[in-house]
Each structure stands twice: as structure tokens, then as C-alpha cells.
Amino acid sequence: MxxxxxxxxxxxxxxxxxxxxxxxxxxxxxxxxxxxxxxxxxxxxxxxxxxxxxxxxxxxxxxxxxxxxxxxxxSGYQKHEEMALAAAPILARLHAGLQWPSDVSVFDGDAMVVARTSRREGVLHFNRRPGYRAPLLGTSLGMAFLAFCDATTRAGALAALSGSSDPWNAVARDPAAVEALLETVRRNGYASMNKDYSDTSYNGVASAIGVPVLLGGVAVGSLNLMYLRNSLDEADVVARFVAPLRTAAEEIAGALAGMRGG
The missing domain is CATH 1.10.10.10 (Winged helix-like DNA-binding domain superfamily/Winged helix DNA-binding domain)
Incomplete structure (x- = not known):
């Protein structure tokens, strides 16, 4: 305090x-x-x-x-640089294969910080660049991380969000409800963007799915895929893209482990 x-x-x-x-x-x-x-x-x-x-x-x-x-x-913030370095070539391959942009992120207290993105200028750029802070309970990046991070980190993050007035953070004040949401993410293996956040930040035009980047079974970051809701519905996105997204997350985790000598 x-x-x-x-x-x-x-x-x-x-x-x-x-x-x-x-x-x-x-x-x-x-x-x-x-x-x-x-x-x-x-x-x-x-x-x-x-x-x-x-x-x-x-x-x-x-x-x-x-x-x-x-x-x-x-200039003193370094945590995201390791993730950006590990993910860069993997994000490029993922974008080339799936044709939809992705972000990889790391946890920073009450948000996920985008470390690297495959976005380009155009309809799906949305001004989200490295350093963008993605809300934990509003975005697929945040939900994917929260569902698979360690319990202490999760408890601290939810406590930090409990006083927020953002509509997607209201659930932080209901431990049973937020645990049910996170259990759904664990069961499915992926997270979805909160509709209120999509409406507020993207006028409902865009959404995303996200998966955790795991080391030793614990999230150290997260990876998403953004898409336009008038081009694809979530069922199509899940059927087509969750598997390659998970594979990319595993590759990023492997690159991180290699950088750390593990």
C-alpha cells in the first residue's frame, strides 16, 4: 500500500x-x-x-x-525486449500464413504490454504498436495470460482492477464470476476479446482470440490474432486459427527458453 x-x-x-x-x-x-x-x-x-x-x-x-x-x-523498461526478440520471426511467419495480424505481450501489473506486433498500416493497424497496454479483462491477450499465470500474480492483478470503472473490469469484483470466466479459457485453451472492449475501442468492428505463452506450464506472456467481425465469426476463427496460434506460442516459448539457456 x-x-x-x-x-x-x-x-x-x-x-x-x-x-x-x-x-x-x-x-x-x-x-x-x-x-x-x-x-x-x-x-x-x-x-x-x-x-x-x-x-x-x-x-x-x-x-x-x-x-x-x-x-x-x-528507457528503463526492459521486460518486453526479450519477448520481442524471441517472437519476431515467429510472428512474421504466422502473419504470412494466416493473413491476420498478431501481437505478443508481457504482463505489467494491471495490463499486458505489447512487445511485438505483425500489424501493418491499413484497416487492421488500429494504432496498436509495441508499448500498447492491453487491458487484462478486456482483451484476449489479458484473459489468456490471467487464466494460466501463477495464482499470486493473478490475485494481485485482479485486486488492482477491482476499483476500475471500465465495464470489462466489473467482473473483478466478483471472484466466483471471474474464476468461471478463467476456467472457461483454460478449458477451451484460448480467450476471446470482451465485447464491451471491442465496442469501446474498435466500434465493434474488430475482435481477437488469444493464447498463453507458457514456460513450465505457467504463462509468461500471451499471443493473439486480430480479425474483422464482418469477415469472420468467432466459430470460424477458432476452427481455423487456434491450432496454429498455439503452435506459434509454443515456438515463442521455445525461443525464450533457448535465450535463457533453458
Whole structure:
């Protein structure tokens, strides 16, 4: 438990920076819609971030962008790099074979961090790049990991999510319900994207299935496959893609074990 109450202004600055980072460029109105903070507060937060060198005004349009200095904020984070290295050639082969993009991710407290993606610019790009934080109970990446991770990690993650107002996290407050969901994932061997998350993040256009990356039977990450819901239904996706997705996850696990000398 933290020793002191958080500094509200600092949390708001970080919220505005995170939103701007997701949007790539944004007006004050865009950030208002993304964060719900009032416009004067957003302006003060942006001015603070400009002063810190993390944000700049666009020279020609009334929008803000992040600067290269934001890269310094992630320079100490290394956990995803090993997974990205292990998965890169496997993701490329998987995409070439299945023609739908995939992400591989690692756990980071209350989300899965995308370590590597096979997405390209176009209809299925969706701005999800390495470093994207995928909600644990909203995405197939998160559910696949939670179902197969160790009990201590799972309990800590669910406790962290129990106070969230996101609709896909409501189940975290019902231990029996969340265990039933995770048991279904274990029984099926794959997880599906939460419909509320699909509707919120992709306007219901896209969904995904995900499988765990296992070492010694315990999840160390997860792998998904994204698809368009008007092109395929989930039954087709499961029938055609779960088996190759599992094979790819096993290959990634083997590459990780080799890198670790195991």
C-alpha cells in the first residue's frame, strides 16, 4: 500500500500525456473527449508538459504532439525486449500464413504490454504498436495470460482492477464470476476479446482470440490474432486459427527458453 495519498495534479498530467500518446496528435477538444477532464485543466497540463519538453504545439495546426523526449520515460523498461526478440520471426511467419495480424505481450501489473506486433498500416493497424497496454479483462491477450499465470500474480492483478470503472473490469469484483470466466479459457485453451472492449475501442468492428505463452506450464506472456467481425465469426476463427496460434506460442516459448539457456 502507498504511504501517502497521490498528487492529483500529477495524475492528471500523466493522464493527459498518456491520452496524447495514444492519439499521436490531439486538440484540447480531443483530449477532453478522451479524458473527461475540463478544458482549462487540460490546457494547464499541456502547458506543464510543454515546459518539461515532453509535448509541443503543432506549428501549423491547433493540435499538440509528443516530443522525442517522451522516449526517455520508457528507457528503463526492459521486460518486453526479450519477448520481442524471441517472437519476431515467429510472428512474421504466422502473419504470412494466416493473413491476420498478431501481437505478443508481457504482463505489467494491471495490463499486458505489447512487445511485438505483425500489424501493418491499413484497416487492421488500429494504432496498436509495441508499448500498447492491453487491458487484462478486456482483451484476449489479458484473459489468456490471467487464466494460466501463477495464482499470486493473478490475485494481485485482479485486486488492482477491482476499483476500475471500465465495464470489462466489473467482473473483478466478483471472484466466483471471474474464476468461471478463467476456467472457461483454460478449458477451451484460448480467450476471446470482451465485447464491451471491442465496442469501446474498435466500434465493434474488430475482435481477437488469444493464447498463453507458457514456460513450465505457467504463462509468461500471451499471443493473439486480430480479425474483422464482418469477415469472420468467432466459430470460424477458432476452427481455423487456434491450432496454429498455439503452435506459434509454443515456438515463442521455445525461443525464450533457448535465450535463457533453458
Amino acid at each position: 502507498p504511504s501517502f495519498q497521490p498528487v492529483t495534479a500529477a495524475l492528471r498530467v500523466l493522464e493527459v500525456l498518456a491520452a496524447l500518446n495514444r492519439l499521436k496528435e490531439a486538440s484540447v477538444g480531443d483530449l477532453f473527449r478522451e479524458t473527461g477532464l475540463n478544458r482549462p485543466t487540460i490546457v494547464r497540463m499541456l502547458e506543464t508538459l510543454i515546459h518539461a519538453g515532453l509535448v509541443a504545439r503543432h506549428p501549423e495546426r491547433p493540435v499538440y504532439v509528443t516530443t522525442g523526449r517522451t522516449l526517455e520515460l520508457s
